[in-house]
Ligand SMILES: Nc1ncnc2c1ncn2[C@@H]1O[C@H](COP(=O)(O)OP(=O)(O)OP(=O)(O)O)[C@@H](O)[C@H]1O
Ligand code: SF4
């Protein structure tokens with residue numbers, strides 16, 4: 001536990017620990033895009049962490065900085081205790097195979113000119129793993145794990161498959177290197193609702209089978225609810241609330257989380273007097289501010305119905321409410 005991120009657990013218990021991550025981009029006129037501004041979270045082995053928030057809040061940038069596709073301006077990313085931001089290219093190469101990522105648009109993430117067997121084998125070739133026969137065995141196994149038959153699909157090209165099947169192929173490609181951590185960036189957002197459930201079930205099965213640890217990014221709390229142990233809610237480059245999934249849905253304390261929850265249809269036929277309507281009252285007003293010029297103090301204050309003077313003056317530091325539940329708000333909601 002740290003003062004700035006009380007939701008972090010013991011450093012040696014975490015597979016991935018991200019602390020105070022800052023990522024900025026240069027915009028026109030030497031202005032800075034404050035895409036990720038001091039984000040902290042951790043993931044224990046075998047856990048699934050959800051990262052949710054509306055478009056542009058910094059989810060993908062956070063994921064790319066964790067994978068070292070994007071270089072952070074500052075902060076720490078530890079994987080199995082190794083500080084990735086300070087590792088040499090060589091050290092990083094060794095660890096990179098243990099961390100894989102899958103993306104929102106499976107069709108465009110697959111090379112259209114290559115056959116499925118070569119697409120899935122590519123990471124093995126790049127990392128010099130095994131001979132041709134060993135690689136084929138691995139590709140067969142990975143395709144079978146995602147429900148595809150090598151003899152049927154191996155010779156085909158991506159355009160011959162549906163979006164759901166393409167996502168299965170990208171998952172197979174991520175699995176061949178036997179990663180420990182799978183970062184899934186909106187893996188089902190581009191798919192039909194019926195196919196979404198199949199891919200989510202597949203990820204759950206693979207997690208069990210291979211002992212994977214997942215970071216699951218989505219703008220949709222309803223999706224995250226069913227697959228995550230813990231959830232971190234992001235708003236304009238900051239984590240505003242972290243909680244075990246059930247606590248977040250039962251008793252979220254940040255107005256922004258409440259607003260996100262109000263957009264999920266409630267499966268409970270009698271959720272109480274207009275629970276969704278009540279949560280909607282905490283909802284964002286107006287447009288999201290630009291990350292070029294985030295509001296002072298609390299970044300949600302320009303849209304928050306509970307905002308007071310203090311919210312403009314002071315950045316709300318995360319504080320612990322219950323075990324594993326932290327919120328960054330000066331006036332957290334305490335009614336459930
Ligand atoms: N390479 C870049 N150069 C400049 N700005 C960038 C770059 N990449 C991202 N941004 C900006 O950083 C902010 C965060 O973007 P990011 O893609 O991480 O959001 P996101 O939460 O993944 O959104 P979405 O749900 O739409 O995928 C946005 O304002 C985006 O425009
Ligand atoms: S700190 Fe203030 S503005 Fe920010 S979410 Fe809490 S009440 Fe709203």
Ligand SMILES: [Mg+2]
Nearest residue numbers: 059060061185
């Ligand atoms: Mg994104």
